[in-house]
Amino acid sequence: MVAATRTSTARAGLERDDVVQAALELVEEGGAEALTMRKLAAALGVTTTTIYWHVGHRDELVIAVIDRLARQLAQAPVVGRTPRDRVLSAARNIWTNALAHRNVTALASQVGATTLLELPLEVALVAEFEAAGVRGPAARDALRSVLMCIAGFLIGAWRPDDASPAPLRHGALWSTVEDPAIAPATVEAMAEPPDVERLFTLALVAIVDTYLPAAAHPETAP
Amino acid sequence: MVAATRTSTARAGLERDDVVQAALELVEEGGAEALTMRKLAAALGVTTTTIYWHVGHRDELVIAVIDRLARQLAQAPVVGRTPRDRVLSAARNIWTNALAHRNVTALASQVGATTLLELPLEVALVAEFEAAGVRGPAARDALRSVLMCIAGFLIGAWRPDDASPAPLRHGALWSTVEDPAIAPATVEAMAEPPDVERLFTLALVAIVDTYLPAAAHPETAP
């Protein structure tokens, strides 16, 4: 701890890094709404205004929290033999990372700082797109499409319906549907939760294959 | 708006529907955070507690707001000659509707009431999937995949980077990237905002084609 190097121990010995780290822990455990200036101060045994002295107002603190997690994250390895497999692996790393740190990821998404959190993983993905022959604006479109797809499936993955009030759940609302164009068996199937992990994989492959050169598609390869 | 300042303590002639309608207008104009019990009361020329008498606490009010917009929405027509085109049209109706009512859609997403808002459009989409030969659990997976894809691209569409603080934007962060595996031209391309509408269309087609029977795919059709 850096505080140990201090010779003058008259104060609380609090440093900006300690505050940010404590804030990160609050978010990881309790989500964005658990991060209040007052709770954070209490967790550090300090007054609310002390937080302001160290990190400024809440927006700056949030950015610092995201930045701190970004630096802590280990660079996940990209695996696979073919360029296509490696692209999928790099994309899946972003997905896995977001699932592992859902609360910070959700916070980053709220404040529009997603890129700050996952830039190294994005860079790794684009590098694989380059290796697969996708570059320039096409690489940007491919990256953005994959990122937005991940964002959407994340919502489905970490709000597994039972976070909603009972009468608002997908199954509950669909159970009231009567439509001559829809078979009863299909309506019934709507009540079951989907396998989000599997659906994500299918969607990811579909989108990636849209951007890869035709030669990389297994379906249309000679 | 029904605004009027009352001093007397007699009836305001307020009904639950008026409160919900005023709340809906607040959200449509100013987003979720514009909907506070106090602002709503002020807009109606009434005391905060009156809101509670009419609609209960905020969660119930939010649900009522979403429900009210859902009932107001005109049923968008599905167009197209082939089953595939009609599926894409029905899916695009959900996308278009969400863009048109972004604030309420975002609110619904926050509280897990998305289905409440767009159930009729979901039913229309599933009906087209049925007509295209996708039913039962496969129809559920197809619907869910399309919905999650829409959710992700919505984030990209209504947070067009300039909502983020300047140094956190995609382009700004990417401009610092130096990676031997990535061509400078590709890094430069990352600074330009993508055409989200176009990317959404490509992704939607890719996902829909994953679920449609092979005969419906133009690429693999005989």
Added chain:
DNA sequence: ACCTGAACACCGTTCAAGT
């Protein structure tokens, strides 16, 4: 330089009371 205490302008929510 570091930290405290009081204060301000907001929130959601409840309760007793008025007509």
Added chain:
DNA sequence: ACCTGAACACCGTTCAAGT
């Protein structure tokens, strides 16, 4: 039945002041 006023427990943020 409908509505008000006061109150409680929270927020983020600022300011003067203490060491």
